[in-house]
Amino acid sequence: MTTQDLLRSGRLDDALAALTQEVRANPADPKSRVFLFQLLAVLGQWERANTQLAVCGELDAGALAMVQSYREALRCEALRAEVFAGRRTxxxxxxxxxxxxxxxxxxxxxxxxxxxxxxxxxxxxxEMAPASSGTLDGEPFEWIADADARLGPLMEMIVNGHYYWVPFHRLTRIAFDAPADLRDTVWMPAQVTFASGGESVAFVPTRYDGTLAAANDALKLARRTEWHEPHEGVFVGIGQRVFATDADDHSLMDVREIQIDAAPAAPLQ
Structure with missing residues (x-):
């Protein structure tokens, strides 16, 4: 089986072994190096992914913009883990x-x-947080939240090399590119418009914190979401991020545009 076949089958460790052999056989091939960087990121091997990303930049000057953007995303992952462990903000x-x-x-x-x-x-x-009304891919909602109780009315994103929590009511528009590469299972690129009027490109982590500890590779590949209930009525996700609205639930990689009304509505509860 080829590396792509192994990946399609959800066999991440086998895919990594096969791809590593390919890179060793042809170390100057930039496409293989980019593939390896992405696969290592899926596996959460951040330092190794960063090393391969640096090599990509050395082999292909045209990849320098990608290298810079994803180097910052890799760096933010360590802080992100510390935040969810309650050690950093x-x-x-x-x-x-x-x-x-x-x-x-x-x-x-x-x-x-x-x-x-x-x-x-x-x-x-x-009870204190403002709700945000708007539309998701044209479908109206009265409120929107991350389906994971740890976040709720907050959205994780990486902007200009910094890891942010952004309240939904501070946003007016989030537009997501359609998934195109393996790295999109780790970070979804987005164009963000803030309620203040500013605009920025951003990365939204595709998977919930804690996903890397899962044994199921489909979760690491953001092909599904599972929910755990550490306390009655409190749901924590692993795998692909899900947005909840009063109308429906939406997996992140299926969402193309969220528009949020400028004025906050009533509190979320």
């Missing part, structure tokens, strides 16, 4: 809001195994 876009501080405090309680306390804190945060 992300950059918060916009003015500090009390409910966001509560969401971060809940992560610390999760890390300590105090899931009931974390759930109570999140309930308090959601």
């Amino acid at each position: 992300p950059v918060i876009f916009g003015e500090p809001e009390a409910w966001i501080a509560l969401m971060l405090e809940a992560l610390k309680r999760d890390a300590a195994g105090a899931f009931a306390e974390a759930a109570h804190i999140r309930e308090e945060a959601l």
Whole structure:
């Protein structure tokens, strides 16, 4: 089987072994190096992925923009893991809001195994958080949230080399490129318009934190989502990110555009 066949079959370790052999046989082939960088990123081998990314830039000057963008994404992954472990805080876009501080405090309680306390804190945060109405691929919604309870009205994104949590009400538009490469299973490129009027390109992590510990390669490849319930009514995802609205649930890689009304609506609960 070829590396592509192994990948289609969801056999990541076998695909890595085959691709490594291909690179050793033809070390100057930039396409194989890009493929290897992407596969290592899927596996969460960030340092090795960064090494291959650097080699890509050396072999192909035309790849330097890609190298710079994804080098920053790789660097942010270490901080992201620390945030969900309750040890670090992300950059918060916009003015500090009390409910966001509560969401971060809940992560610390999760890390300590105090899931009931974390759930109570999140309930308090959601009572304070503004809801955001708008449309998702043309379908109207009264509110939108990440389906993972750890995030709710917040969106993870990497902007200008920094790992952000952005409240949905601070956004007016998020447009996602259609998935085209293996790396899109790790980070989805997006064009973001903020409520302040600014615009930026961004990467939205495709998979939930904790996915890399899963035994199922389909989760690492963002081909599915599984939910765990550490406390009654609190759902935490692994695999592909899902947006929830009052109308439906939407897997991230299927979404092309979210438009959010400028004025916040009522609180989320």
